[in-house]
Amino acid sequence: MMMTPELALILSLAIPAIGALGIAVTGARPNLREAVTLLTAGALFAVVLWLLQHHLEGGVATLTVLNLLPNLPIAFTVEPLGLVFALVASGLWIVTSVYSIGYMRGNDEANQTRFYVCFAIALASAVGIAFAGNMLTLFLFYEILTISTYPLVAHKETPEAKAGARIYLGILLTTSILFLLTALIWTWFEAGTLNFRLGGILAGQIEGPAVAILFALYMFGIGKAALLPFHGWLPAAMVAPTPVSALLHAVAVVKAGVFTVLKVAVYIFGVDFLAESGAADWLLWVAAFTLIATSVIAVTKDNLKARLAYSTVSQLAYVTLGVGLATSMGIVGGTMQIVAHALGKITLFMCAGAIYVATHKTEISQMRGLGRLMPFTFGAFLLGSFSIIGLPPTGGAWSKWYLVMGAADTSQLVMIGVLMGSSLLAIAYLIPVVARGFFLPLSDQEDRPQPPGYEISTIRWSEMREAPIWCVVPPCLTAVLSVLVYFAAPTIAAFISPIVGQ
Template identity: 50%
Template sequence: MYSIYSIQPLLAVAAPLLAVPGIISARTPNIREAWSFAAALLLLALLACMVPAVLAGHTYTWVLAEVLPGAPIAFRVDAFGMLFALVSSSLWVVTTVYSIGYMRAKNEHAQTRFFGYFASSIFCAVGVAFSANLLTMYLFYELLSFSTYPLVAHHQNEESRKAGRKYLGFIVGTSIGLVLPAMVAVHHFTGSLDFASGGIALGAADSTTLTVLLCLLLFGFAKAALMPVHVWLPAAMVAPTPVSSLLHAVAVVKVGAFCIMRVVTGTFGVETLQALHLNDVITGVAAVTMLAASLIALSQDGLKRRLAYSTIGQLSYIVLGAGLMTTAGLTGGMLHISMHAFGKITLFFCAGAIYVATGEKYISRLNGIGYRMPWTMTAFLIGSLSIIGIPPTGGFLSKWYLLNGCIGSGQWVLALVLLVSSLLNAAYFLPIVYRAWFCAPDQAQHSGPVREAPLACIVPPLITAGISVILFFYPYPFLNLARLAAN
């Protein structure tokens, strides 16, 4: 294994940003959206060029600028970063198709601004994925917060502005108040902010200091929505559904979970945390969030809010994998980034399609919707099965690895929590499917001929639902990348 010094990581990070001037200056909607597709395909091509070497165990590096001693602005493409970048870039393509159908069908205002900030958000997400150190990752994490704020507050009414303020307040407040001091402390103790396979030397810090640093980073990366810094996420559901898809599957929340996984493995190191039993802190927070979010989801009648609390719980599976600190646990946590992404984006696509076609936003008003929108609700069923973790969907594989990680490390309580959480997933998703297909005829609120949303709102969820099934039978390259990163 060796490191390849190449400009390719920089080009991959910059590819989404190159679309922004074209999007802003485009004179027609078709040209504007063509820029998004062109940038997405360029990004995928650049990633494809690097995948073979990364799967062989090599890395790509590029130093952009020396800012501080031991903390340059630098990029490094390894297996874990490549996994996240592949998820973000591939879903950018289908989300762009969906956004065209949704935004045009609802005749949303400021569509040029929407697509411009969307491309900027992907730029930030890939920047996080390929960050070589904590400083670079922090800068792109912050840029992502400000790039997504206009998307959350897109409607520009009082409700969306309030949600936007809460979003920035939690996300930026925690990163500045918690992550920044922790980063300064790490540099003080080690003289470096680089990520290393076994962590960097934090031996100069005592156990109490390390515990505080871990908690600062665990809750400081609030995009992971661990309780109690999760309240921004349900509030952000006032945004258009394509934005919700971005928040929950493509970029934002996955960036938070990715950052936690990265600092656990690359800054602290598995051996250091296990020696001080700090992995129990991580798994404890993850387990509480997992169960609490699932219980709250049961009480939500708003479809997007139920999906939001589901996301909060599902992100904790990734954090749980980081805390297990076994090969199987780490593999499951990393793999869940991709498996959850395809399943959850399917569900949000379906929620948006239902809203476009019927104007319905509440679960209690979806009786009989399966007969009116059979394609949409079939995709919803598949997405639900993936989130629950039922074969033949990809979500089963990531949860299987996590369960093996719990059992392999003797964490039987965590294994039970994982199983109970999955049962709760079924409890808040399957009743929606039952309402759609099996309610009594006299209770059906939707009947008559098939009337689906526009084609651009139907094809994307069918594609992502199909991929969720394909990933059960052929989970590569995501599984290979997760295995490589976990070892």
């Protein structure tokens, strides 16, 4: 069978959907079910890679399914931004699948079939968002993503899980229906189209303060980007099992949010129109405030997942800040940040999960000395932290570099300060975890007299207590990947530069 771009696009959506069906059918036999999950994830990644190759060869892949409303079809287009997002989401799905098999079995979780089914649907909608050809299609998959992740957040069915899921759904639906839908219809009313077009569709159609209001409707409407004050769903979603936090709330869902932000800025408004109209000026400050405020909150959190969640909110604001700069550097930096943060944060979450599986500890204050027992996990955590902070040789260094360059381009000196300050705060909330792990005595060793010459920070391999291998290899892999991204960064920047007119 010949692979055509249309077929590949259909497959990219159909594979996870069929996978979900297959998982539901094979639910009674866990081994088969897990095989289906892995197979689906692998096949999806292969298809996305094919689309990448096709794109690199200069091919254009578009697909119009049917008219949802007259003149407003469900349509898909492959473009660089979407490819980056789809690659990140589908690639990391494989890693997370491996990891979640270890985690879910290690913890003996209930409702595993529902978990894997919803996971596959969520991935299908993430790919749908990535390849959406117009804003309506994107919105459609955006909402499917919200609904399909709700059961994942409420997975444990405890009162806390229910409350968390309620906040999750409440904020995401409220913002998307109240603001995003209004913005969509307004755009349709003014421009008569919702197609993504390079340079935007709104230039010349709308002017004055209305531009800023519409832009605000979009930015706050995309609740998944977690802009203050609509960030509360992300910490609330941390009641979910760790693989969910790892893939969805560090990669797929939140990246779908900031990806939509980028799409709206580049293809609906157009970077030039944003810069001219000044509609994005306010966004800089909101993003900067989000960045700093949530970093500070992160420092105060003792629960590791909560700390990582606030760190995610802050890191997402980097992308929004990139958009707020309204320069090509800002957009490139934002895209780089999507990749780098995805790899870094998924590593951190998977490490947190591995610690939980091995020791059932969730609070940072309890994790003293664990690093010596779980050196691989904590090593991966360290690399992930570097990427979040923005230290070379990890991918995070580049994204921060581009963003600072963008801020310098537009002479936003304050923003340079904000970016630097946030990195310092990231050091403050991430490094202590590793440092305590390696250099402090175990909490139950404290009072015990140690033999003379006992060096507490020495790793004794015989005492190692790592989590099951399924839980340890994936974070190590992503940690290595985030180092590789450091070297691949110029390629990525060159890949996306056409959309920002460089």
